[in-house]
Amino acid sequence: xxxxxxxxxxxxxxxxxxxxxxxxxxxxxxxxxxxxxxxxxxxxxxxxxxxxxxxxxxxxxxxxxxxxxxxxxxxxxxxxxxxxxxxxxxxxxxxxxxxxxxxxxxxxxxxxxxxxxxxxxxxxxxxxxxxxxxxxxxxxxxxxxxxxxxxxxxxxxxxxxxxxxxxxxxxxxxxxxxxxxxxxxxxxxxxxxxxxxxxxxxxxxxxxxxxxxxxxxxxxxxxxxxxxxxxxxxxxxxxxxxxxxxxxxxxxxxxxxxxx
Ligand code: URA
Numbered sequence: 557x558x559x560x561x562x563x564x565x566x567x568x569x570x571x572x573x574x575x576x577x578x579x580x581x582x583x584x585x586x587x588x589x590x591x592x593x594x595x596x597x598x599x600x601x602x603x604x605x606x607x608x609x610x611x612x613x614x615x616x617x618x619x620x621x622x623x624x625x626x627x628x629x630x631x632x633x634x635x636x637x638x639x640x641x642x643x644x645x646x647x648x649x650x651x652x653x654x655x656x657x658x659x660x661x662x663x664x665x666x667x668x669x670x671x672x673x674x675x676x677x678x679x680x681x682x683x684x685x686x687x688x689x690x691x692x693x694x695x696x697x698x699x700x701x702x703x704x705x706x707x708x709x710x711x712x713x714x715x716x717x718x719x720x721x722x723x724x725x726x727x728x729x730x731x732x733x734x735x736x737x738x739x740x741x742x743x744x745x746x747x748x749x750x751x752x753x754x755x756x757x758x759x760x761x762x763x764x765x766x767x768x769x770x771x772x773x774x775x776x777x778x779x780x781x782x783x784x785x786x787x788x789x790x791x792x793x794x795x796x797x798x799x800x801x802x803x804x805x806x807x808x809x810x811x812x813x814x815x816x
Contacts, residue, residue, distance in 0.1 A: 591628035611701035613679035619646030623674030637677030722758030756780035
């Protein structure tokens with residue numbers, strides 16, 4: 557008899573269920589949705605995403621981590637993918653890295669309700685060692701398989717600014733072979749996902765640093781998020797000055813938001 561691994565005993569892969577149907581969604585050229593429409597269409601997209609079987613990660617995940625926050629947010633954060641806590645809860649950035657993200661948002665006068673948070677991968681990428689799941693970087697085929705969920709989320713939300721948390725997200729959203737040291741904190745304006753995009757340090761990377769390195773990286777994340785918020789305010793001001801035809805009417809977020 558073949559010896560079963562601890563992994564087999566403790567985390568048996570589930571059989572893949574039927575692939576779900578994806579609802580019809582707005583094309584990138586359609587006029588932006590109203591805030592309440594964004595919430596509704598995003599919910600319609602969440603449903604099939606929760607039973608996605610486009611890659612092998614569906615066999616070992618506990619939960620699909622679709623994303624959360626304000627569907628009409630002008631500012632979206634995109635991370636790499638769920639870790640242990642996110643996989644267990646189905647919510648993005650709820651572990652130590654998530655606490656740091658919440659802290660730096662708060663230091664910039666924001667909460668999760670002002671922004672939208674998601675990842676390039678919706679399921680945890682893990683390898684199994686001695687019966688325990690451990691995080692690993694996403695494989696290119698997993699990123700490709702998951703990409704249309706992110707594409708559609710961003711097509712619905714149509715944020716003004718995206719902040720990529722870490723190089724894996726920047727590789728997808730900004731350009732391949734993104735290098736954090738020279739390119740972090742710079743604005744990129746060629747993305748199909750949003751008019752203004754930048755990359756900031758991933759909170760989990762910051763948590764691995766110590767002493768002055770930690771302080772500097774944390775301060776840079778606070779500054780990058782401040783710059784992202786300022787950019788939203790600046791763009792909205794410009795749009796308002798240009799009048800309703802400039803597109804503010806359809807732009808994300810309610811008027812009374814922090815960004816006005
Ligand atoms: N790291 C990420 O990139 N995303 C999460 O949701 C949590 C940790």
